Amino acid sequence: MNATSRSASDARRTTGLPAPLVPLAGIALLFLGLPVLGLVVRTPWTTLAEVLTRRESLDALRLSLVCASLATVLCLVLGVPLAVVLARGHFPGRGLLRAVVTVPLVLPPVVGGVALFTAFGRRGIVGRPLDEVFGVTLPFTTAAVVVAEAFVAMPFLVIAVEGALRGSDRRYDEAAATLGASRWYTFRRVTLPLVAPGVAAGAVLCWARALGEFGATITFAGNFPGTTRTMPVEVYLTLQQDPPAAVALSLLLLVVSVAVLAGLRDRWLTSAR
Numbered sequence: 001m002n003a004t005s006r007s008a009s010d011a012r013r014t015t016g017l018p019a020p021l022v023p024l025a026g027i028a029l030l031f032l033g034l035p036v037l038g039l040v041v042r043t044p045w046t047t048l049a050e051v052l053t054r055r056e057s058l059d060a061l062r063l064s065l066v067c068a069s070l071a072t073v074l075c076l077v078l079g080v081p082l083a084v085v086l087a088r089g090h091f092p093g094r095g096l097l098r099a100v101v102t103v104p105l106v107l108p109p110v111v112g113g114v115a116l117f118t119a120f121g122r123r124g125i126v127g128r129p130l131d132e133v134f135g136v137t138l139p140f141t142t143a144a145v146v147v148a149e150a151f152v153a154m155p156f157l158v159i160a161v162e163g164a165l166r167g168s169d170r171r172y173d174e175a176a177a178t179l180g181a182s183r184w185y186t187f188r189r190v191t192l193p194l195v196a197p198g199v200a201a202g203a204v205l206c207w208a209r210a211l212g213e214f215g216a217t218i219t220f221a222g223n224f225p226g227t228t229r230t231m232p233v234e235v236y237l238t239l240q241q242d243p244p245a246a247v248a249l250s251l252l253l254l255v256v257s258v259a260v261l262a263g264l265r266d267r268w269l270t271s272a273r
Helices: 003-015 021-042 045-052 055-088 094-106 109-120 127-134 142-167 171-178 183-194 196-211 215-220 231-241 243-269
Strands: none
Touching: 021 243, 045 055, 045 243, 055 094, 055 142, 055 196, 055 231, 055 243, 094 142, 109 127, 109 142, 109 215, 142 196, 142 215, 171 183, 183 196, 196 243, 215 231, 231 243
């Protein structure tokens, strides 16, 4: 073996995967994949169509899709500006602000629902004036579902967009500024198109998280068929009475989530890296 071959062989040995990590990665894959496989194996295929076409199931799925989409729009409207402030702003307390943004990621969902009550309930910080002045009550309405889902899902969008902004080349912004473009024009025509894949990736993750939200939703919005009973809530209630049907509903929710993520991954998530 010549020197070039030995050098290439040594490089492969030093840059390859560390041997102890491979079995651990396999165990991790089994840990994540076996529950999904369990859903597929335990699904009552003979009664699947009947379960999925029940009026309760269709109403819950429709409500889940609509509310998750509205929550994602709300997160985009509010979360993108927040991500820009975190990524490009320089002010005291930015680290604390970032911590506040990520709190819903680690907050127990039920606690998140209680927190929403303290803010938007009829006696809440914002809920009281909304009720007394405008006669608007959020809890136990479809709007409450949207608010609860946006609360738990927005951090996914903010983190994704902030990361895209930090990784973008600011020289394009500086070039636009030297040509006389205003900051708002530069953001709309230069910065936003550059980070569009990151925004899309964050929106997809946000939507998927909103679709699966349960704890904050049932606490803040309750369980009213056709109004606040989303698919996760329907799965929980069905599990107590008819476990095989709950498995079928869970499979439907899994398929919807995976289909959206798989359909958009090649176009957005890979280009966001």
